[in-house]
Amino acid sequence: MSITATLIIQIIVFLLLVAFTMKFVWPPIANALDERAQKVADGLAAADKAKSELAAANQRVEQQLAETRNESTQRLADAERQARAIIEEAKNRATVEGSKIVAAAQAEAQQQSVQAREALREQVAQLAVKGAEQILRREVNPSVHAELLGRLKTEL
Numbered sequence: 001m002s003i004t005a006t007l008i009i010q011i012i013v014f015l016l017l018v019a020f021t022m023k024f025v026w027p028p029i030a031n032a033l034d035e036r037a038q039k040v041a042d043g044l045a046a047a048d049k050a051k052s053e054l055a056a057a058n059q060r061v062e063q064q065l066a067e068t069r070n071e072s073t074q075r076l077a078d079a080e081r082q083a084r085a086i087i088e089e090a091k092n093r094a095t096v097e098g099s100k101i102v103a104a105a106q107a108e109a110q111q112q113s114v115q116a117r118e119a120l121r122e123q124v125a126q127l128a129v130k131g132a133e134q135i136l137r138r139e140v141n142p143s144v145h146a147e148l149l150g151r152l153k154t155e156l
Helices: 003-136 146-155
Strands: none
Touching: none
């Protein structure tokens, strides 16, 4: 056989092989490659979606953290204001109570002073009567001279 015939047969076999490959082998490979490309594209889309969802979730978390910080700061400020108000109220109560105690002590001291003056007047009146009795060397009847003793008390 000549080289030309061998070359022509090889070209025909090659073309048959190419046709067979194009008809039966290439479509399943192309389908597998298309499916693989679709899976990769779906995976990338899912990754992008997950990435955007993660960013949105992070933003919501940051927003909630900021709200929580603001709320806790507000609660601390409210608690501090309430504590100051309680302290002021306690101070005011203590001042009022102290004023009442001082007023009561002053009233009691005034009452004791009045009682002491009355007792002193009684004693002075009795001493005056005894002194007058000794001067006159006779007994003075307190019931008879009650008016005199009353005037003496008021004068003292």
